[in-house]
Amino acid sequence: MIGQGVLRECLLDPGVQLALAVGRSSTGMQHSKLHEVILKDMWNFAPIEAELAGFDACFFCLGVSSAGMKEADYERVTYGITFAAGETLARLNPNMTLIYVSGAGTDSTEHGRAMWARVKGKTENALLRLPFKAAYMFRPGIIEPVHGVKSKTTWYRVLYVVGKPLFPLLRWALPSYILTTEQIGRAMLAVAEHGAPKHILETKDIRAAAG
Numbered sequence: 001m002i003g004q005g006v007l008r009e010c011l012l013d014p015g016v017q018l019a020l021a022v023g024r025s026s027t028g029m030q031h032s033k034l035h036e037v038i039l040k041d042m043w044n045f046a047p048i049e050a051e052l053a054g055f056d057a058c059f060f061c062l063g064v065s066s067a068g069m070k071e072a073d074y075e076r077v078t079y080g081i082t083f084a085a086g087e088t089l090a091r092l093n094p095n096m097t098l099i100y101v102s103g104a105g106t107d108s109t110e111h112g113r114a115m116w117a118r119v120k121g122k123t124e125n126a127l128l129r130l131p132f133k134a135a136y137m138f139r140p141g142i143i144e145p146v147h148g149v150k151s152k153t154t155w156y157r158v159l160y161v162v163g164k165p166l167f168p169l170l171r172w173a174l175p176s177y178i179l180t181t182e183q184i185g186r187a188m189l190a191v192a193e194h195g196a197p198k199h200i201l202e203t204k205d206i207r208a209a210a211g
Contacts, residue, residue, distance in 0.1 A: 052089060
């Protein structure tokens with residue numbers, strides 16, 4: 001869902017010359033600046049390395065819900081895929097800025113009680129150690145999909161449809177916890193171009209970067 005929003009902002013931004021979307025399925029979008037690569041084995045980027053070089057930024061938005069997952073399985077996806085991509089990209093593009101979508105409540109100590117937060121924290125820490133030009137961890141809280149963006153998770157889609165009338169109230173009552181997919185995308189582009197004063201950005205920081 002976040003990836004859809006970020007891609008939309010990339011394609012709208014005149015400063016972006018080319019957007020490469022890597023995923024297990026097509027985005028279904030058509031645009032002169034968009035190039036897609038389908039990769040079924042997301043733990044192995046070797047077959048597409050030639051297409052990953054020469055980029056200024058990576059916006060890593062892939063993720064799964066931890067609901068009903070064992071820690072080993074969740075870590076295999078959340079940490080395994082992300083680090084495989086990060087390690088490859090850092091080697092091919094040492095001047096790249098990496099922005100990773102994590103989540104509010106992520107545990108940087110890696111020792112907290114919440115399984116998902118520990119795994120996200122481990123992933124963040126590993127990415128921050130890689131030799132990128134810069135790396136930033138985005139920790140959004142409540143995310144409002146806009147401009148036709150939809151989650152691929154069925155129960156998320158149901159939740160957003162049911163809760164849509166409440167979003168104006170949530171924006172008023174909890175301004176520090178809610179962002180739109182547009183704001184996240186705009187913030188990613190701004191941080192990729194201008195940097196940020198810190199490497200972990202919470203909701204308020206993301207909103208400030210979006211302008």
